[in-house]
Amino acid sequence: ISEREAFEILLEDADAPFSGWDFSYISDSGRSKTAPWDWNYTSIILPLVRSASALLDMGTGGGEFLAALQPLPEKTVATEGYPPNVPVARERLEALGVTVQAVESGKPLPLEDAAFDLIINRHEEYDPVEILRVTQPGGAFITHQVGGEDDLDLNHLLGADTSHPYAHWTLAYADDELRAAGWEIVDARDAFTFTRYFDIGAIVYYLKAIPWQIEDFSVEGYRERLWELHQRIGREGYVDVRNHRFLLVARKPS
Numbered sequence: 049i050s051e052r053e054a055f056e057i058l059l060e061d062a063d064a065p066f067s068g069w070d071f072s073y074i075s076d077s078g079r080s081k082t083a084p085w086d087w088n089y090t091s092i093i094l095p096l097v098r099s100a101s102a103l104l105d106m107g108t109g110g111g112e113f114l115a116a117l118q119p120l121p122e123k124t125v126a127t128e129g130y131p132p133n134v135p136v137a138r139e140r141l142e143a144l145g146v147t148v149q150a151v152e153s154g155k156p157l158p159l160e161d162a163a164f165d166l167i168i169n170r171h172e173e174y175d176p177v178e179i180l181r182v183t184q185p186g187g188a189f190i191t192h193q194v195g196g197e198d199d200l201d202l203n204h205l206l207g208a209d210t211s212h213p214y215a216h217w218t219l220a221y222a223d224d225e226l227r228a229a230g231w232e233i234v235d236a237r238d239a240f241t242f243t244r245y246f247d248i249g250a251i252v253y254y255l256k257a258i259p260w261q262i263e264d265f266s267v268e269g270y271r272e273r274l275w276e277l278h279q280r281i282g283r284e285g286y287v288d289v290r291n292h293r294f295l296l297v298a299r300k301p302s
Contacts, residue, residue: 055278058249059267066257067136070112079250083241087295089192090117093168096188097121100166104159104182107172108148111137115144121166125159127151129172157182166190176229186302189231193222195238195292199261202251202289206273208262219294226298235297242288248278251287 049057064073074080097103100121105114108126110133124146128134131150138148149158157178165184169191179189196217203210219238227233245251252274255265267274281287 051279051282055248055275058247058278059252059274061249062252062256062267064253066253067110067132070110071254071257074250074253079247080243080245080254082243082291085241085293086239087237089170089190089295092295092297093117093166093190096166096190097168100164102164102166102184104164104167106167106169106174106179108137108141109133111140111146111148113170114146115140118144120144120146123164125149125164127157127172129153169193176226176231180229180231180300183300185300187300188234189226189296189298189300191222191296193217193294193296195219195294197240197290198292199258199289202255203262205277205287205289206262206265206270208265208270212260219296222294222296226296230301231298232301233296234299235295237295239293241291241293243291244286244288246281246286248274248281251277 066073071080075082094117097117097120102123103121103125105124105126108114108128109130111126114120114124114126122145126137126141126146127149128137129151134148134150141148151157153173159182161181162184163182165187167179167183167187167189169189171192171194174191183189196215200210202208219236223233223236245254252267255262259265277287
């Protein structure tokens with residue numbers, strides 16, 4: 049098989065179905081590997097989930113991660129703002145007693161005041177004032193966020209626009225924003241690592257799942273740059289893309 053034929057096959061393979069927030073199609077097969085962070089989000093939240101009486105999971109995706117945290121508090125609510133994920137999450141979580149609420153960006157949460165003693169948030173947007181409203185006094189908010197420099201190497205590698213509306217999103221910015229809303233910061237961490245991609249199809253699969261990274265991305269529009277990157281991977285064996293994450297643990301004053 050020629051290199052060009054392999055390239056076309058890998059591009060066709062990138063059309064494999066994607067749902068929820070599940071990248072196992074490329075990660076479980078080892079086609080992409082992410083280096084570990086300086087912390088583990090699950091290890092941090094799990095003791096608090098076990099001891100919470102009322103839990104809110106923001107940005108639950110397809111509910112895969114929340115379901116893995118069982119057993120859950122008797123009152124557990126999950127929100128999701130991406131419409132295609134809502135039915136996926138409901139199918140997975142409602143059988144576990146979890147209420148799944150669809151939400152819209154920029155609008156108040158459809159939740160009661162002081163309803164939760166623990167809010168967890170992995171990669172989801174939030175309004176510091178709104179989450180303060182729905183948290184009980186003394187309750188905790190824990191978020192693991194994707195920083196503004198995340199995946200920019202993909203834009204550079206493909207010659208795409210590197211300006212985006214999340215460039216300001218850093219640990220310092222989020223920390224200041226939470227404090228201004230009335231939160232007490234308990235822990236704050238920032239880290240950079242990388243994801244290693246071993247074929248061009250894995251990169252295309254990933255980019256199709258995150259259309260905000262390169263807004264005008266299409267295989268045809270970027271075919272020549274994709275071909276160049278495919279050849280580079282062939283020579284070097286892989287390409288690394290830098291990741292940016294930060295963690296904040298906050299407490300609502302009693």
